[in-house]
Amino acid sequence: MADVTNAQAAAAFDELADLYELDGAAQYRVLAYRNAAKAVREAPLSVVSLAAQGRATDLPGIGTTLQQKLRDLGESGDIPAAQRLRASYPTGLIAVMHLPGFGPKRARKLHDELGIDSLERLRAACEQGQIRKLKGFGPKVEESLLSALQAGADGSPAPRILLSRALKLAEQIAGALRNHPGAGDVEVAGSARRRADSVKDLDIVATAADPVALAHSLGELEIVESVSSAGDAGARVVTHTGMKVDLKVVEPDQFGNVLQHFTGSKAHNVALREAAVRRGLHVSEYGILDDATGQTLRCRTEEEVYAALGYAWIPPELREGRGELEAAALGGPGLPELVRLEDLRGELHAHTTASDGRHTMEEMALAARARGLEYLAITDHSASHGFGNHVPADELERQIERAHELDERLDDFKLLIGSEVNIGIDGSLDYPDELLERLDWVIASIHTAFRTPEAEMTARMVAAIEHPWVDAIGHPTGRKIETRQPYAIDMEQVIAAAARTHTMIEINASPDRRDLNELHARAAAEAGALILIDSDAHSKANFELTRYGVYTARRAWLTAEQVANTRSWEDFAPLRKRARNRA
DNA sequence: GCCGTTTTCGGCCCGACTGTTTTCAGTCG
Numbered sequence: 141m142a143d144v145t146n147a148q149a150a151a152a153f154d155e156l157a158d159l160y161e162l163d164g165a166a167q168y169r170v171l172a173y174r175n176a177a178k179a180v181r182e183a184p185l186s187v188v189s190l191a192a193q194g195r196a197t198d199l200p201g202i203g204t205t206l207q208q209k210l211r212d213l214g215e216s217g218d219i220p221a222a223q224r225l226r227a228s229y230p231t232g233l234i235a236v237m238h239l240p241g242f243g244p245k246r247a248r249k250l251h252d253e254l255g256i257d258s259l260e261r262l263r264a265a266c267e268q269g270q271i272r273k274l275k276g277f278g279p280k281v282e283e284s285l286l287s288a289l290q291a292g293a294d295g296s297p298a299p300r301i302l303l304s305r306a307l308k309l310a311e312q313i314a315g316a317l318r319n320h321p322g323a324g325d326v327e328v329a330g331s332a333r334r335r336a337d338s339v340k341d342l343d344i345v346a347t348a349a350d351p352v353a354l355a356h357s358l359g360e361l362e363i364v365e366s367v368s369s370a371g372d373a374g375a376r377v378v379t380h381t382g383m384k385v386d387l388k389v390v391e392p393d394q395f396g397n398v399l400q401h402f403t404g405s406k407a408h409n410v411a412l413r414e415a416a417v418r419r420g421l422h423v424s425e426y427g428i429l430d431d432a433t434g435q436t437l438r439c440r441t442e443e444e445v446y447a448a449l450g451y452a453w454i455p456p457e458l459r460e461g462r463g464e465l466e467a468a469a470l471g472g473p474g475l476p477e478l479v480r481l482e483d484l485r486g487e488l489h490a491h492t493t494a495s496d497g498r499h500t501m502e503e504m505a506l507a508a509r510a511r512g513l514e515y516l517a518i519t520d521h522s523a524s525h526g527f528g529n530h531v532p533a534d535e536l537e538r539q540i541e542r543a544h545e546l547d548e549r550l551d552d553f554k555l556l557i558g559s560e561v562n563i564g565i566d567g568s569l570d571y572p573d574e575l576l577e578r579l580d581w582v583i584a585s586i587h588t589a590f591r592t593p594e595a596e597m598t599a600r601m602v603a604a605i606e607h608p609w610v611d612a613i614g615h616p617t618g619r620k621i622e623t624r625q626p627y628a629i630d631m632e633q634v635i636a637a638a639a640r641t642h643t644m645i646e647i648n649a650s651p652d653r654r655d656l657n658e659l660h661a662r663a664a665a666e667a668g669a670l671i672l673i674d675s676d677a678h679s680k681a682n683f684e685l686t687r688y689g690v691y692t693a694r695r696a697w698l699t700a701e702q703v704a705n706t707r708s709w710e711d712f713a714p715l716r717k718r719a720r721n722r723a
Numbered sequence: 724g725c726c727g728t729t730t731t732c733g734g735c736c737c738g739a740c741t742g743t744t745t746t747c748a749g750t751c752g
Contacts, residue, residue, distance in 0.1 A: 165724095168735055172724035203725050241741080243750055276749085280742060401737095406752070413736040418729090424737050 150181035159225035161244035175201040184663035188214035232258030235295035300338035304651035322350035329402035335691035341384035351389040396439035401425035407461025457694040486515040489674035495520035496529040498679040507680035515554035524570040556580035567603025576609035585614035594628035612644040639669040649689025661696035
């Protein structure tokens, strides 16, 4: 039944939204499909299975009609309405519709009047000067279309930059702006502030005694390649790395409104405004207009914006339209106290020169202690890792001795000897059980055969989870943000197995992994599984990456209590599965 | 197509920008 993944079902609704849009359907009908696509993409359970049981209507934005379409999708692999519409509107036309500056109306006109059904035919029509003849189109449209097509535009969304790279740039730019003599407040907004997995462009909001001077100073930074506009209200530039940066300079008494607006997300702002309208208030980046008085309230801070609308201030990481408004409503259930970087007291996943790390056990331990951590588990790759970076069993034996000696010597610090053990294709581990038992800590991960079918992959993972000496699962879905899809695996079953067996699940903090993602991490915590935030450090400097794991944990609504390694070693030790098994 | 401390029908966020127009439709965030 779970043959259709939520990602596939969401894509089907998005396609249907595109097709209905081309067909000229009412915009709110189209919007309903887009909202449903988001709900499906973020659902913690298989929506096709839910639909089969008649429970998909519990999801926000799914009614009986869309539930039936999910059933059709589960039973036949397609939705009849989509099949019908595809006959009228070819796939190539959807690509045209997704070109920058284009949408359903323009694409439809090109289709109806010039017979355009692909990017190739569109390019030919441009080259023949046919586009500019159409009513509502002109030479500018034709030119920009041609240059976009020549630059390789194919209607697919622009690539996104990893948060780690984007934040480095954002902090650099914001720092430079703050140093400007005319600057007041300077804050990074947008998805970077929400600590999303990846970022499309940077939004910065500022106040300034001299707005023009501040706006021009952005364009003068060394990292800036070109300036597309700079005035008294802000500036828009592109860096040498290709990142678009948008600076808005605003009056201090609107700083809260503008920062809130440009922090988003879109889903959060739409929900916020819809709720406000029901109370006679209209929210925009300029203020809050009250129907009753005709007055517009301008806010210096975000706290004032949220308070005026009846909410506690909402941490940016939660602003994704995932129930945060209901939780933040004054007099409501309240928002969780989110875990912070400084809450973490131990690190349970780190490599040394014994496998593919850059530093020795001692160097890593001293670096961890210097960062204020109280315990560290050394978890080099196991016997079958390959790439010449594996640790054979006899080498691990020697590592155990070295670790015990080192642990003796380190004051006020607990050094654990563990392993990141490969999970074989059949779910087996590549050290003998008696060796695994003697370790302080074992984290098991999949590093091979990513294309294994879902049922086998799930069974493979669950087998590892059920192993008595596996304390935790590392990077559970194998995804690499923007570059590698997660392997096919039923996370519902994985999470349930982990919760049942007291196996911890990692949020791997490596900025291109952040795996578990925020949705799975939230589901896992709600299912009662204990979460770890691990750096997976391959060098001393990599301990710095832990913060990306904390960001994901916060986006997952996690409290310090739900993250196992916020505990002291004394409190953490008995939570390990091996400690429970021995007890 | 969804949804309900105004509603089972009639609403459904808000404003800027662009290129085309001469008052605005379409797109974008």
